[in-house]
Amino acid sequence: MADKKVTSNIPHNQYQAMQNLKSDQTIVIKSADKGGAIVIMDREHYKEMSLSQLQDNQFYKKLEQNTDRQTMLKIQKLTKKYQGNLTKNELEYLTDFEVKTSHFYGLPKIHKCKEIQENVNKCNSTYIKLLRPNDLKLRPIIAGPASSTQRLSNLLDIILKPLCTKVTSYVRDDMDFLNYIPQTVPRETLLVSFDVTSLYTNITHELGIEAIKYWWDKYPEEIDDRFPANFILEGLRIVLENNDFLFDDENYLQIKGTAMGTKVAPTYACLVMGFLEEKLYNVLPETFDLDFTQYIKENWKRYLDDCCIVNDIPELLESDIIFHCLQSTEVCFVYLWIDDPVFVTL
Incomplete structure (x- = not known):
């Protein structure tokens, strides 16, 4: 018996957006250190923050x-x-x-970043866009x-x-x-x-x-x-x-x-x-x-x-x-x- 075709519960445009994010080598996607949010960071900025700790x-x-x-x-x-x-x-x-x-990675501490918190308080939206906040820190994880x-x-x-x-x-x-x-x-x-x-x-x-x-x-x-x-x-x-x-x-x-x-x-x-x-x-x-x-x-x-x-x-x-x-x-x-x-x- 042939397998039944499974219908996706994600609209095509959302699925395509997810695929585009996944294949984008200029960004890094991490879960926030606390709160369950998803953070999309500029890869070079993420690398700079990580190296600042490792150095x-x-x-x-x-x-x-x-x-x-x-x-x-x-x-x-x-x-x-x-x-x-x-x-x-x-x-x-x-x-x-x-x-x-093991591999090192960092979880962004958005709950301690004043720039992010100020923008969250001003923004009536489920997401905010903020480029390279100066006071963002990472929690170091060695997996x-x-x-x-x-x-x-x-x-x-x-x-x-x-x-x-x-x-x-x-x-x-x-x-x-x-x-x-x-x-x-x-x-x-x-x-x-x-x-x-x-x-x-x-x-x-x-x-x-x-x-x-x-x-x-x-x-x-x-x-x-x-x-x-x-x-x-x-x-x-x-x-x-x-x-x-x-x-x-x-x-x-x-x-x-x-x-x-x-x-x-x-x-x-x-x-x-x-x-x-x-x-x-x-x-x-x-x-x-x-x-x-x-x-x-x-x-x-x-x-x-x-x-x-x-x-x-x-x-x-x-x-x-x-x-x-x-x-x-x-x-x-x-x-x-x-x-x-x-x-x-x-």
Whole structure:
């Protein structure tokens, strides 16, 4: 029986427009970083914005050649060292697959671009046209579902994820967050939210390793006892230090932070933030009384870098609330204090 002819539900002129956009080599089409919008950018402008990030020597380094082979040799050496702790399937999963190099791309942060927002407010339309807005930034993504480190990253994520539930401020998802919101609050209560500046790329490798070791030492029972701490830390270092990728046919290496795209990144970032919070809880009594310290510890909640606190402390409500960025090991951490600025070294 012949296949039935399928009638397109897209008008011909719209279909043709989509094909024209698809074949146009002068543009790049990306989804917006937030909000679900589609952004069509001039290819050269997109390339310039991407290169402006990749040329930042604090975070990225240009490579002469691809390093996937060397990275796989490191993973093979790791698995051989700990082969007694890994099943046959795990050994094959980590080493026996076709490696494909990661690729860099950027998601336009239109929600933070003043030029775009001003034009949106003025325009009564479903789309706007704005050429090369000066303040548009990109969120860097390194996509590599078959990269050399992705499977090791996935295994580490599975191993470490149970530790997240031990973080005092941990919020699993939006429904979990709603469970923390009080049913009734005083009229003057403020719901205050913060986020962390470029969390993934700002976590130094040494801080990350220190944080993971801290949580492993504190809650070893949460980790499958087949996996020793050294396997986890050595494997994590391989993932962090061998994040190479391609952009515009050039090889690069991320030398600081973790990639937004690798499997273990959210769990890793959550535990690093939790580690810094533990340090904060320890030093709060040096400046504030125990009741205030306990209030912060119980009410400060966080999902990755999105922090929130329900503020109904009279002393805070009667004072000017001052927000300060506490710079700790190069991670920008935001907390609120009262009256005079209080800077705490974590």
